[in-house]
Amino acid sequence: MKVLRQDKINASTYVLWLESKERPDPGQFYMVYPRDGAKLLGRPLSIFDYQEGTLGLLYEVRGEGTREFTGLEEGDEIQVLGPYGQGFHIKEERSTAFIAGGVGLAPFVYFSRFFKSRPKVYFGTQNAQGYEEYLRDYNLGLEIHQGGYITDYVDYEAFDQFYTCGPRVMMEKVLEDCISHDKDLELSMEERMGCGFGACLGCSIETLAGQKRVCKEGPVFRKEDFFHA
Ligand SMILES: Cc1cc2nc3c(=O)[nH]c(=O)nc-3n(C[C@H](O)[C@H](O)[C@H](O)COP(=O)(O)OP(=O)(O)OC[C@H]3O[C@@H](n4cnc5c(N)ncnc54)[C@H](O)[C@@H]3O)c2cc1C
Numbered sequence: 643m644k645v646l647r648q649d650k651i652n653a654s655t656y657v658l659w660l661e662s663k664e665r666p667d668p669g670q671f672y673m674v675y676p677r678d679g680a681k682l683l684g685r686p687l688s689i690f691d692y693q694e695g696t697l698g699l700l701y702e703v704r705g706e707g708t709r710e711f712t713g714l715e716e717g718d719e720i721q722v723l724g725p726y727g728q729g730f731h732i733k734e735e736r737s738t739a740f741i742a743g744g745v746g747l748a749p750f751v752y753f754s755r756f757f758k759s760r761p762k763v764y765f766g767t768q769n770a771q772g773y774e775e776y777l778r779d780y781n782l783g784l785e786i787h788q789g790g791y792i793t794d795y796v797d798y799e800a801f802d803q804f805y806t807c808g809p810r811v812m813m814e815k816v817l818e819d820c821i822s823h824d825k826d827l828e829l830s831m832e833e834r835m836g837c838g839f840g841a842c843l844g845c846s847i848e849t850l851a852g853q854k855r856v857c858k859e860g861p862v863f864r865k866e867d868f869f870h871a
């Protein structure tokens with residue numbers, strides 16, 4: 643795919659804009675391949691936004707692959723495969739909240755475009771710098787908290803349907819809270835990936851129905867995949 647531009651939200655967070663004809667489903671992801679062949683594997687990145695042939699991927703620099711992405715410039719060509727995986731189920735008529743930790747915010751910006759009334763977005767991050775300004779033109783009901791536990795701020799009684807993405811410990815707490823408040827929940831899981839399309843089994847997780855591949859049966863799972871009512 644061709645790089646259109648790259649925005650810097652803060653010192654370690656970027657949005658890479660690419661030319662892409664295919665309209666993805668919210669909650670799907672792409673495998674983005676570093677150009678340095680020694681790094682081999684693609685890096686899975688969620689869809690931050692898509693509009694009229696332009697795909698946005700928000701990423702945080704963690705290791706060698708994402709560090710390399712920061713050097714991409716307008717006109718560069720990179721290998722990007724996807725969209726992969728099963729995305730979120732849309733239940734527009736229900737009052738909805740997203741609970742995001744860190745770059746777990748990424749899929750909810752595009753997903754929010756599928757709702758007529760804007761969903762509430764609870765966003766917890768270690769570094770809130772730049773986000774509010776960057777997201778100003780998106781119609782998000784954004785509540786940002788820097789540090790602490792984002793789950794401490796969630797009003798579970800105010801909404802029917804929850805979606806979450808972020809660090810495993812945060813999502814475990816959201817699952818526990820949605821079980822105790824009897825709320826519907828979908829979780830976008832993060833696992834280290836090899837192929838990204840179901841062949842290597844490297845991303846398998848345990849569910850009540852046995853092992854599932856995060857890249858193929860996920861990344862979005864339901865509360866019921868982990869909990870018997
Ligand atoms: C379905 C899915 C969607 C994702 N969406 C996004 C996104 O939108 N934005 C974003 O910034 N990141 C996202 N990630 C995480 C992202 O893929 C990793 O941060 C990235 O692959 C790290 O690559 P690297 O080369 O920088 O790091 P590496 O050098 O490969 O590793 C550096 C560090 O990152 C950790 N790491 C590597 N891969 C993962 C992973 N898959 N999950 C958790 N930790 C990992 C390693 O354990 C290590 O500590 C997503 C992951 C999945 C599975």
Ligand code: FES
Pocket residue numbers: 834835836837838839840841842843844845846855856857858
């Ligand atoms: S990453 Fe290969 S099966 Fe999921």
